[in-house]
Amino acid sequence: MDSRIYIRYLNGPLLWMGIVVGLAVVAAVVPTMIDSTWAAILFGALVIIATVACLLMRVKIVVNDGEVAVSVFGVFTKRIPLREITGVSIGPETGLKEGAGPRIVDGAPAYIVSGPTVRIEWGRSSLIASAKNPEEVVADIKARLH
Known part of the structure; x- marks a missing residue:
């Protein structure tokens, strides 16, 4: 054989909750990345990448x-x-x-x-x-x- x-894939209420939390994280992190140090930008990017990875689980x-x-x-x-x-x-x-x-x-x-x-x-x-x-x-x- x-x-x-x-x-x-992640689905149902967990997916929708992840999307809402993900959007909230992006909304909170992106403004801090503007005119920030490279460390803050790197941290923000890592948070966004981790959020997307969880949504694509x-x-x-x-x-x-x-x-x-x-x-x-x-x-x-x-x-x-x-x-x-x-x-x-x-x-x-x-x-x-x-x-x-x-x-x-x-x-x-x-x-x-x-x-x-x-x-x-x-x-x-x-x-x-x-x-x-x-x-x-x-x-x-x-x-x-x-």
């Missing part, structure tokens, strides 16, 4: 015949060998309460951006990851387990 890539699940790799921000990545997976199921729905990014949800590490999730179990560990179509991800992983 080939590799399949599943991507879910995504969870990426890559499923192939050897492993399932889950990443958030393209920085935090967990690779789970397919042979070690003992279960996969639809996970809990996440939202404002859980936030976005690397988190702990239902006692398990989670890479989330709000919305439906999948739960991948191996040994005594599990990982929860956001998925646009969790049923499709679960079916893909289960098909590769047999």
Whole structure:
């Protein structure tokens, strides 16, 4: 079988809250950058870049015949060998309460951006990851387990 890539971007109320906060940050930072020192300009630019990065946050699940790799921000990545997976199921729905990014949800590490999730179990560990179509991800992983 080939590799399949599943991507879910930040969405819903978390995205809209991020947009509002992002606009507020830009409105507050840009005026301080005008006629400022290079350090103030650099700080303002870094704040704006960090805000944009958060708004573009995504969870990426890559499923192939050897492993399932889950990443958030393209920085935090967990690779789970397919042979070690003992279960996969639809996970809990996440939202404002859980936030976005690397988190702990239902006692398990989670890479989330709000919305439906999948739960991948191996040994005594599990990982929860956001998925646009969790049923499709679960079916893909289960098909590769047999």
